[in-house]
Amino acid sequence: MAKKDFAEIRKEVKALVSEITEIPEGELKDESRFTEDLGVDSMMALEIVASIEKKYKVVIPEEKIPTVRSLQNVYELLEEIMRK
Amino acid sequence: MEGNKMETYWDINKIQEILPQKYPFLFVDSVLELDNKSKKAVCLKNVTINDYFFEGHFPGNPIMPGVLIIEAMAQSSILLYTALRPEIARKKPDFYLGKVEAKFKKPVTAGDQLIIEVCGEKLMDKGGVIKAVAKVRGQVVSEAEILFGVKLKNENNKK
Numbered sequence: 001m002a003k004k005d006f007a008e009i010r011k012e013v014k015a016l017v018s019e020i021t022e023i024p025e026g027e028l029k030d031e032s033r034f035t036e037d038l039g040v041d042s043m044m045a046l047e048i049v050a051s052i053e054k055k056y057k058v059v060i061p062e063e064k065i066p067t068v069r070s071l072q073n074v075y076e077l078l079e080e081i082m083r084k
Numbered sequence: 085m086e087g088n089k090m091e092t093y094w095d096i097n098k099i100q101e102i103l104p105q106k107y108p109f110l111f112v113d114s115v116l117e118l119d120n121k122s123k124k125a126v127c128l129k130n131v132t133i134n135d136y137f138f139e140g141h142f143p144g145n146p147i148m149p150g151v152l153i154i155e156a157m158a159q160s161s162i163l164l165y166t167a168l169r170p171e172i173a174r175k176k177p178d179f180y181l182g183k184v185e186a187k188f189k190k191p192v193t194a195g196d197q198l199i200i201e202v203c204g205e206k207l208m209d210k211g212g213v214i215k216a217v218a219k220v221r222g223q224v225v226s227e228a229e230i231l232f233g234v235k236l237k238n239e240n241n242k243k
């Protein structure tokens with residue numbers, strides 16, 4: 001895989017989450033909590049996970065998903081997985 | 085690990101045991117193939133002129149409604165999920181349709197054998213994403229991506 005810098009990936013992930021949740025990127029803060037602040041439901045979460053997996057050809061382990069509570073957590077997890 | 089393909093055949097009795105949907109809302113007649121490794125199932129729905137929906141869709145012009153093709157794909161997805169996650173399916177959870185993105189390419193009519201191929205793109209205990217392709221005589225008639233949730237009945241109050 002072509003080496004992309006993580007700042008670029010962060011931008012892409014944010015755009016992807018914005019598209020799925022239909023929340024404008026401007027209102028999407030990295031620290032906002034998905035369920036409490038943004039009203040993301042389990043279906044959207046599944047869609048986000050599936051889209052990220054497809055886009056970056058990674059596998060996000062099922063047991064990690066409940067620990068992901070914000071965009072910041074998504075970045076961290078994805079970077080961790082991609083570094084491996 | 086090639087050649088690990090299970091040439092399973094599930095008949096209508098087995099399907100009726102698994103699917104919560106019953107007549108007249110059962111749109112899979114048999115499971116022709118199941119492959120746990122590649123997370124794929126091939127299901128069959130024989131479309132006949134006796135299918136009740138043809139009475140109104142449309143008089144003199146029997147076309148299987150697209151939404152029912154989607155339903156057949158969704159039911160095939162439940163069957164696939166049952167094969168891949170038997171420990172959850174055994175508890176008879178509720179399956180929720182979350183999102184569908186579909187394309188219809190050709191009409192399906194009486195006499196067609198609708199072959200539905202479902203492939204698990206992402207499967208988890210609480211839901212999944214399935215890629216489904218429906219074919220008649222080898223030609224693609226419809227394609228869809230189906231997002232669904234799985235919830236155990238006693239879990240309804242939990243997030």
